[in-house]
Amino acid sequence: xxxxxxxxxxxxxxxxxxxxxxxxxxxxxxxxxxxxxxxxxxxxxxxxxxxxxxxxxxxxxxxxxxxxxxxxxxxxxxxxxxxxxxxxxxxxxxxxxxxxxxxxxxxxxxxxxxxxxxxxxxxxxxxxxxxxxxxxxxxxxxxxxxxxxxxxxxxxxxxxxxxxxxxxxxxxxxxxxxxxxxxxxxxxx
Amino acid sequence: xxxxxxxxxxxxxxxxxxxxxxxxxxxxxxxxxxxxxxxxxxxxxxxxxxxxxxxxxxxxxxxxxxxxxxxxxxxxxxxxxxxxxxxxxxxxxxxxxxxxxxxxxxxxxxxxxxxxxxxxxxxxxxxxxxxxxxxxxxxxxxxxxxxxxxxxxxxxxxxxxxxxxxxxxxxxxxxxxxxxxxxxxxxxxxxxxxxxxxxxxxxxxxxxxxxxxxxxxxxxxxxxxxxxxxxxxxxxxxxxxxxxxxxxxxxxxxxxxxxxxxxxxxxxxxxxxxxxxxxxxxxxxxxxxxxxxxxxxxxxxxxxxxxxxxxx
Numbered sequence: 085x086x087x088x089x090x091x092x093x094x095x096x097x098x099x100x101x102x103x104x105x106x107x108x109x110x111x112x113x114x115x116x117x118x119x120x121x122x123x124x125x126x127x128x129x130x131x132x133x134x135x136x137x138x139x140x141x142x143x144x145x146x147x148x149x150x151x152x153x154x155x156x157x158x159x160x161x162x163x164x165x166x167x168x169x170x171x172x173x174x175x176x177x178x179x180x181x182x183x184x185x186x187x188x189x190x191x192x193x194x195x196x197x198x199x200x201x202x203x204x205x206x207x208x209x210x211x212x213x214x215x216x217x218x219x220x221x222x223x224x225x226x227x228x229x230x231x232x233x234x235x236x237x238x239x240x241x242x243x244x245x246x247x248x249x250x251x252x253x254x255x256x257x258x259x260x261x262x263x264x265x266x267x268x269x270x271x272x273x
Numbered sequence: 274x275x276x277x278x279x280x281x282x283x284x285x286x287x288x289x290x291x292x293x294x295x296x297x298x299x300x301x302x303x304x305x306x307x308x309x310x311x312x313x314x315x316x317x318x319x320x321x322x323x324x325x326x327x328x329x330x331x332x333x334x335x336x337x338x339x340x341x342x343x344x345x346x347x348x349x350x351x352x353x354x355x356x357x358x359x360x361x362x363x364x365x366x367x368x369x370x371x372x373x374x375x376x377x378x379x380x381x382x383x384x385x386x387x388x389x390x391x392x393x394x395x396x397x398x399x400x401x402x403x404x405x406x407x408x409x410x411x412x413x414x415x416x417x418x419x420x421x422x423x424x425x426x427x428x429x430x431x432x433x434x435x436x437x438x439x440x441x442x443x444x445x446x447x448x449x450x451x452x453x454x455x456x457x458x459x460x461x462x463x464x465x466x467x468x469x470x471x472x473x474x475x476x477x478x479x480x481x482x483x484x485x486x487x488x489x490x491x492x493x494x495x496x497x498x499x500x501x502x503x504x505x506x507x508x509x510x511x512x513x514x515x516x517x518x519x520x521x522x523x524x525x526x527x528x529x530x531x532x533x534x535x536x537x538x539x540x541x542x543x544x545x546x547x548x549x550x551x552x553x554x555x556x557x558x559x560x561x562x563x564x565x566x567x568x569x570x571x572x573x574x575x576x577x578x579x580x581x582x583x584x585x
Contacts, residue, residue: 086571086573088573112574113573113574116569120566120569120570123285123289123562123566124566125327125328125490127559127562127563128327128490128491129327129328129488129489129490129491129493130328130332130336130339130493130494131493131555131559132292132295132296132339132555132558132559133288133289133292133293133558133559133562134289134292134293134296135289135290135292135293136293136332136335137328137332137335138289140328140329140331140332141327141328141329141332144322144323144328144329145322145327179573179574181570182570182571182573185566185570186567186570189563189566189567189570192563193563195491196559196563257325260323260324260325260349260350261325261350261378262350262351262352262378262395265351265378265379265380265395266378266380268380269379269380269381269422
């Protein structure tokens with residue numbers, strides 16, 4: 085939601101008294117993110133979108149929201165001042181997905197329509213610092229306004245959240261591309 | 274807000290429905306030459322999920338049929354799991370033929386192994402790795418052998434290679450990459466003539482030219498490809514044809530690399546393959562789905578906001 089992404093502190097502050105979201109309700113946003121990733125990957129890798137392709141790719145890449153959910157639970161579970169239930173807190177954390185979602189949409193559009201397929205240089209990937217920084221601000225606002233953490237506590241939880249997300253993400257990548265021989269090669273092995 | 278959200282779902286649904294309706298992943302019969310040989314369109318360097326490819330093997334097979342590929346080697350880095358799933362899913366006589374493979378990812382070389390059963394140890398030297406591939410009945414192809422990352426291919430390894438990638442998405446993105454790939458292939462062929470005198474016996478007179486997409490998630494499957502002139506539409510015949518150098522590599526512009534006589538023969542059977550751009554209604558379907566997703570991100574579920582600030 086753009087309102088949350090553009091004004092995270094005030095928007096999160098206003099969310100404290102709303103109705104509880106059930107466990108199923110909390111699944112809606114992670115499922116949508118899986119659908120978004122599945123559709124965009126289908127588009128960039130085949131230039132086509134079919135129902136079977138989107139569902140299959142979304143299922144395979146559902147580890148992306150799963151990692152986010154795991155990191156979210158780790159941050160939310162032991163928060164003493166939290167005023168909302170865990171499911172609701174997780175739903176609110178996922179509500180701040182706009183920066184990465186918009187960036188993925190932009191990258192997919194560039195690959196699918198603006199670039200010749202294989203000449204995509206990866207330079208565009210350098211813009212990833214924008215959603216990365218933006219998302220950190222949103223997570224910090226979430227910790228301050230929903231988990232009612234102090235400034236220092238919110239900073240620590242934001243850092244922990246990002247550390248879990250990126251270490252798991254890089255771990256999956258390292259296994260997939262067999263990073264170790266490349267590291268050995270980089271150091272002249 | 275609810276209206277726009279519904280409209281966004283509608284766009285996404287319409288895009289997916291249109292894309293599904295337009296889909297054609299039906300199999301075709303590979304063309305044959307006058308002597309009965311098959312001209313098989315192959316991509317010997319493809320990454321799949323689970324691994325660092327975007328698509329699961331079931332979808333890769335459908336995509337291969339859409340791209341008019343007859344043979345697919347699934348070659349994840351130092352592993353064969355996805356490839357074995359692929360072969361298990363593919364009927365022995367179905368299109369495409371799925372070869373179990375592995376991109377041996379070592380510090381000083383990358384080597385595609387196709388037609389193997391088990392992953393090859395990446396700690397071996399390139400020459401030892403090629404020997405291990407041959408011991409399993411497979412073929413060994415130098416993967417994107419540009420200067421950076423191919424220093425492990427010494428004379429002994431070059432003499433035992435079955436093929437080398439001369440057409441790879443690198444040729445599309447860099448003139449330097451194109452020159453280096455062709456130079457490696459020429460050097461490998463030159464070495465064949467000289468190594469016998471130094472006690473190394475090459476397995477065949479020529480290194481087969483290979484075109485591969487190195488498909489992960491951006492360059493389309495079959496973006497660069499190889500025509501294999503095989504005596505039958507079987508794995509054994511495909512591997513034999515590569516060993517014998519009966520291949521033609523194609524870059525994305527349709528330029529052919531290989532024995533001019535073979536190129537002439539194959540061109541007579543069918544035109545040079547070229548990747549087809551997505552156009553017409555398929556493009557409309559993609560735009561609709563993309564706009565739908567954009568709408569769903571912008572007009573995210575508002576339940577939480579609508580109730581915000583309402584004191585119970």
